[in-house]
Structure formats: structure tokens, C-alpha cells
Amino acid sequence: MAKSLLLICRQSPWAGTAAREALDIALAGGAFELPIALLFMDDGVFQLPVGQQATALEQKDLSANLQALPLFGVDDLYVCQASLARRGLTDATLSLPVTPLHGAELPALLARFDLVMTL
Amino acid sequence: MTTLHLLSQSPWRQPLDSVLRLLGADDALLLCGDACQALHTGSEAWSLLQTLPATVRLYALQEDLQARNLGAAERVTPVDYPAFVELCAQYDKVNGWL
Amino acid sequence: MSDLQVNGQTIALDKDGYLADRHDWNDAIAAALAAREGLELTAEHWEILHLLQAFYAEFQLSPATRPLIKYVALKLGPDKGNSLHLNRLFKGTPAKLAAKLAGLPKPTNCI
Numbered sequence: 001m002a003k004s005l006l007l008i009c010r011q012s013p014w015a016g017t018a019a020r021e022a023l024d025i026a027l028a029g030g031a032f033e034l035p036i037a038l039l040f041m042d043d044g045v046f047q048l049p050v051g052q053q054a055t056a057l058e059q060k061d062l063s064a065n066l067q068a069l070p071l072f073g074v075d076d077l078y079v080c081q082a083s084l085a086r087r088g089l090t091d092a093t094l095s096l097p098v099t100p101l102h103g104a105e106l107p108a109l110l111a112r113f114d115l116v117m118t119l
Numbered sequence: 120m121t122t123l124h125l126l127s128q129s130p131w132r133q134p135l136d137s138v139l140r141l142l143g144a145d146d147a148l149l150l151c152g153d154a155c156q157a158l159h160t161g162s163e164a165w166s167l168l169q170t171l172p173a174t175v176r177l178y179a180l181q182e183d184l185q186a187r188n189l190g191a192a193e194r195v196t197p198v199d200y201p202a203f204v205e206l207c208a209q210y211d212k213v214n215g216w217l
Numbered sequence: 218m219s220d221l222q223v224n225g226q227t228i229a230l231d232k233d234g235y236l237a238d239r240h241d242w243n244d245a246i247a248a249a250l251a252a253r254e255g256l257e258l259t260a261e262h263w264e265i266l267h268l269l270q271a272f273y274a275e276f277q278l279s280p281a282t283r284p285l286i287k288y289v290a291l292k293l294g295p296d297k298g299n300s301l302h303l304n305r306l307f308k309g310t311p312a313k314l315a316a317k318l319a320g321l322p323k324p325t326n327c328i
Contacts, residue, residue, distance in 0.1 A: 031281035064277040071284040107143035116214040
């Protein structure tokens with residue numbers, strides 16, 4: 001049985017390469033049918049709101065890439081509700097069907113996985 | 120399953136509250152590098168650490184404490200590198216916060 | 218880098234034979250790329266190539282095999298969205314070869 005991996009994405013898509021690297025890990029793992037889940041927290045929640053335009057900065061469109069996750073078999077997607085709330089994004093329209101988690105649900109999520117990686 | 124969380128950055132650069140939100144009751148926190156600066160008693164970071172349940176173990180890398188002239192406050196266990204490695208094996212998984 | 222000659226035009230390819238600029242793509246170039254692979258494109262090939270371009274427009278990346286199969290199944294039904302059908306059309310490496318013929322970059326998550 002393949003080991004399950006929880007990727008914790010904590011970086012804004014506009015702050016260096018961490019967001020892209022986390023997505024690359026998720027897509028590569030998904031392509032090989034590894035059980036992978038994503039948790040967006042802290043500035044990582046900035047990857048989720050719709051309407052962002054990477055082309056304005058001549059960058060690759062991370063939002064578009066993120067939409068491919070379910071097709072790559074990665075549909076176990078979570079977001080830290082407190083991180084959203086602190087950034088005024090509680091009611092924002094998000095581009096992915098993420099399950100909001102708060103309080104004790106967060107450590108409970110971590111406990112479910114064989115491996116955890118924070119990026 | 121238990122997790123050993125590794126912190127290496129100053130709590131003013133890498134706020135502790137998000138780490139603490141993920142900590143389970145049987146998890147542990149190992150401070151190295153400037154993360155040890157959280158152990159200045161009286162600091163905001165130190166107060167936050169005090170809110171952790173007693174079951175959460177706190178460790179700090181001995182040489183990083185020494186270098187910063189920090190003592191290991193109550194409930195913080197100083198560890199050397201061999202003990203660090205042992206801890207990594209003792210918990211089900213290790214999560215590094217970069 | 219190598220080149221492809223199509224109707225007197227020189228089209229730049231990367232070291233793996235993928236289009237250097239995917240905007241170069243047209244039907245004649247697809248047919249020429251296929252000929253290099255010893256393939257003659259049929260209607261069954263074309264519908265997959267056009268689907269791949271839709272995939273790229275939507276997600277801005279080339280799919281690996283599994284997502285390609287899923288996407289084809291989603292859009293054209295399970296009769297076409299299965300590895301047997303796609304392997305038969307694209308010589309056993311549908312993600313890589315179909316992306317190449319559709320003018321997309323090489324999929325990064327494939328061996």
C-alpha cells in the first residue's frame with residue numbers, strides 16, 4: 001500500500017516558487033495514483049480565490065493548473081478556515097471545492113496521513 | 120499518528136500560531152536555529168507556547184540554545200544531534216516548517 | 218533542437234521533437250509530426266488532438282496518462298476514454314505522443 005501524503009501549502013502564488021512546487025508534487029503523485037491530499041493554510045489560501053491573472057505578470061497560470069488536480073486524482077482538498085477568515089476571504093469565491101477545517105479538525109487531518117510535507 | 124514538527128525560523132518571521140493550530144495532543148515541537156528565540160521568557164512567542172496542552176512535548180537543539188545564550192526553560196528538553204535523530208524515529212512522521 | 222519542414226515552412230522543434238512554439242500548430246504540422254512517428258492521422262486521432270488542445274486551454278498544462286484518460290472519458294465517453302483505445306491510437310504512449318502531435322509541451326509528470 002502506498003504511503004499517504006498530506007501537502008500543506010502555505011505560500012501565496014505570488015511569493016516565489018513554493019506554491020508551484022507543491023502543485024507539481026501533487027500532480028506528479030496523482031499521476032502515479034499515490035494517495036495525496038492538500039491543505040491550504042496561511043498565505044497558501046491566496047492560491048484559491050477566482051479571477052487572478054498571472055498573465056499580467058507574465059507568469060504561468062497557477063489557478064488554471066490547480067483546476068487539473070481532480071483529473072489527476074487529487075480531490076482530497078482542505079482549507080484552514082482561520083487562515084481564510086484572517087485574510088477576509090471567508091465569503092470569497094474559491095476556484096476549488098475545498099473542505100474548510102477549523103480547530104481540532106486540523107490536527108485530526110494530520111494524524112490521518114503517513115507523511116506530511118509543508119511548503 | 121504522531122508528528123514531530125521542526126521549526127527553524129524565528130517566531131517573528133514564521134508565526135507560531137499556524138504551527139500550533141496543527142499540533143495534536145501527542146505531537147511534539149522541536150525548535151532549532153532562530154526558532155529557539157521563542158524561548159525568551161516574557162516574549163509573545165513564549166506566552167503562546169504556554170498555551171500548549173501539557174501532553175505536547177517541547178524540545179530545543181542544545182547548541183542553538185547555547186549559541187544564543189538561552190536556557191532551556193521549564194518543560195523544554197534540550198537535545199543534541201543524536202537525540203534529535205532518535206526523536207525523528209520515535210514519532211510516526213516529521214514535518215519541517217521551512 | 219531540430220526543425221520540421223512543412224509546405225516550405227521551417228518549424229522549430231525542441232530536443233524531444235515537440236513544437237518549440239505551440240502557436241505554430243495547424244493541421245498540416247500535426248500530420249507532418251505524425252508522419253515522423255510513422256502514423257497517419259484518422260478522425261479518431263483528430264478528436265483526441267482537439268480534446269488535448271481544449272485540455273491545455275483549460276488547465277495550461279499537458280496531461281499525464283491517467284488524467285488524459287479521465288478527460289477523454291468525461292468528454293467522449295468511456296468507449297474512448299480508456300487506455301486500450303488511446304494506446305492503440307498513439308503507439309502505447311498516449312500522453313507523450315498525443316501531446317506532441319497536438320503541439321503541446323511534453324507532459325512533465327510522465328516517465
